Amino acid sequence: MGFQHRDDAERCLAEMRERFARFGLELHSEKTRLIEFGRFATENRARRGEGKPETFAFLGFTHICGKRRSDGRFTVHRQSLAKRLRAKVQKVCEWLMAHRHDPVPAMGRWLRSVVQGYFNYHAVPGNWPALETFRQEAGRAWLRALRHRSQKGRTLSWIRMRRLQSTWLPKPRILHPYPNVRFHARHPR
DSSP states (O other), X not given: OOOSSHHHHHHHHHHHHHHHXXXXXXXXXXTOOOOXXXXXXXXXXXXXXXXXXXXXXXXXXXXXXXEOTTTOOEEEEEEEXXXXXXXXXXXXXXXXXXXXXXXXXXXXXXXXXXXXXXXXXXXXXXXXXXXXXXXXXXXXXXXXXXXXXXXXXXXXXXXXXXXXXXXXXXXXXXXXXXXXXXXXXXOOO
């Protein structure tokens, strides 16, 4: 929700706390705060001599006030949380090392489903670098696992690994439109 005045935002927060309390719920004090965010946040903070607007983490993304390249108008940039990306890569590494003696096609099918699943959630406009990073790190983890199969593991070259990656790992692409496109209601004529 966007509020023009801090009083409105504080009143909304108080009402939300009351409503949650009626159901025996409460807002987490460390995770709930009011921040200046939105279309006018950058100009307002610059006028007061403050820095850039704060960012916030929500649903696996860091939300950042930004501007579109095309016309300089306000937009919200969403980037995958780096901490979650690293955690997911770590889980992939652990699985691959535990299953390093499985046949390469079986590993490839599993890894394809994991990478595609990551893309299905995180493939929002502007998040392409995180998608490419996840694909690269998954490929590196797969190479390490294959090289640890035996003492002759160093014979697996990057040339062969790139062929495996191009065969099994999907390439990153943006799957979700901008929110203004996705939620645009079209009236029947």
